[in-house]
Amino acid sequence: MGLIKIINTPARSAIREFLSTVESPVDVEQIIAFLRSRKLNTNKVTVYRTLDFLFKNGIVDRLEFQEGKFRYEIKKMDHHHLICTNCRRVGDIADSFIKKFEEEIKKKRSFLVKNHALEFFGICKNCQS
Amino acid sequence: MGLIKIINTPARSAIREFLSTVESPVDVEQIIAFLRSRKLNTNKVTVYRTLDFLFKNGIVDRLEFQEGKFRYEIKKMDHHHLICTNCRRVGDIADSFIKKFEEEIKKKRSFLVKNHALEFFGICKNCQS
DNA sequence: TTGACAAATGCAACTAAGTTGCATATAATC
């Protein structure tokens, strides 16, 4: 396992690089804008296929923030998101309990959890004042 | 507050009725199929607008199961979903800890949580054998 | 019980997100 042949291509490394630099999850539109700003000629089909590839190989996470589209970020462990429904800024929050919950689910329900999605929606510090 | 004028219309009560009978969250396609089976003439625009209305008035929940579309269910408290990525069946699971987590977020991050989404993806009991 | 008016519906056309088929180009390995 893990022995996937990962061909390195300009589009692919550019997208990975972009995802490594951004502080919050981005959508396809933002990725395409970045590629254009770098004068890399690409089209949306390649971007979608690249994101599928990176997602299926566990390199990126695919997220849903109640927007009717996906967002992507470099995969990191054990964190969730605070999404401000006013300014749309996204923050991370560390977590420790969800693993325990997943074990409970396995024990009590015989359901084998592969992954989960946990997002908190609300109003950030800034937008409260 | 809470004094929203809720006009009762055939489409609206039919959708609420349908959502009350189903055991798992449904998508718009399933709702339209139900309405057709009841010989209720309706169209998707009305369905979308009705769901918006029910969602905004806190009558239904709008959910995302990594499918690129929304699902809906009658709002109930303190539960999450177990989604089998093999057979696509959805189960509920009770919860008690998330409220505590939300309070922690408020205290530590000054982020005012309004709602959250927690879904577990994996393989159900049936599909494991 | 009817008339007025706000709110809901229906239709057509539209947008936005994501996908497919197929021909071409390119990266890795020899």
Next chain:
DNA sequence: GATTATATGCAACTTAGTTGCATTTGTCAA
């Protein structure tokens, strides 16, 4: 440098959801 599997690009398509506008329907007050 040739081979070959894999990635890319283009055009056309699908699917989910939206908008404008004209029409209908609930609700409430007279």
